[in-house]
Amino acid sequence: MKKIGVLISGGGTNLQALIDSQGSVLTSGTIVCVCSNNADAYGLERAKKAGIPTKIIRKNADCGGDTDEFSRQICDYMKKMRVDIIVLAGFMSICGGELLKEYADRIINIHPSLIPSFCGKGMYGLHVHEAALEYGVKVTGATVHMVNEVVDGGRILMQKAVYIEDGDTPEILQKRVMEQAEWKILPKAVELVCSSD
Ligand code: GAR
Numbered sequence: 001m002k003k004i005g006v007l008i009s010g011g012g013t014n015l016q017a018l019i020d021s022q023g024s025v026l027t028s029g030t031i032v033c034v035c036s037n038n039a040d041a042y043g044l045e046r047a048k049k050a051g052i053p054t055k056i057i058r059k060n061a062d063c064g065g066d067t068d069e070f071s072r073q074i075c076d077y078m079k080k081m082r083v084d085i086i087v088l089a090g091f092m093s094i095c096g097g098e099l100l101k102e103y104a105d106r107i108i109n110i111h112p113s114l115i116p117s118f119c120g121k122g123m124y125g126l127h128v129h130e131a132a133l134e135y136g137v138k139v140t141g142a143t144v145h146m147v148n149e150v151v152d153g154g155r156i157l158m159q160k161a162v163y164i165e166d167g168d169t170p171e172i173l174q175k176r177v178m179e180q181a182e183w184k185i186l187p188k189a190v191e192l193v194c195s196s197d
Pocket residue numbers: 008009010011012013014015043089090091092110111112123124125128178182
């Protein structure tokens with residue numbers, strides 16, 4: 001059984017999907033901790049309700065705004081919790097430094113578009129759906145991929161397409177992409193990684 005550490009920043013619906021999939025889709029790994037860079041993230045409540053230990057590490061307040069220190073503190077916590085695989089489930093900060101080195105090829109991210117469209121620096125959360133609607137694509141979706149030093153550039157594990165409909169707003173589209181794609185492929189992809197090797 002692999003030990004999974006989840007990093008979040010907000011609502012935590014993808015974290016919830018992972019929690020709910022434990023024992024059904026996700027059978028080769030168990031979530032042992034949830035870490036947030038935002039003290040107000042509702043996902044922290046979801047973790048507490050599920051009895052999962054939580055930790056808050058803020059880049060500015062706890063790490064003096066230093067990216068390397070932020071990365072080191074997250075890495076230290078993950079190691080302390082004996083985490084094997086890290087899942088970025090709506091984590092809105094770029095991770096680098098020690099974390100990427102220590103957990104090379106063991107960090108998974110979910111991105112709300114079909115990579116390589118609408119990804120990279122500055123493309124996160126609602127911005128991604130705004131960009132897709134502005135461009136006028138008819139199909140979007142979600143991608144689960146491994147994390148490396150290139151933002152949204154690691155090996156793709158799974159993707160699922162979602163149709164754009166007339167009258168979509170970024171909020172409506174975000175909800176459809178979550179429901180039809182993200183919450184389905186994230187648990188499957190995490191199981192894939194946990195059950196390999
Ligand atoms: C999700 O749509 C996730 O794919 C996206 O943020 C949202 C978080 O929602 N992540 C990114 O944009 C990362 N680049 P959640 O907190 O309810 O899971």
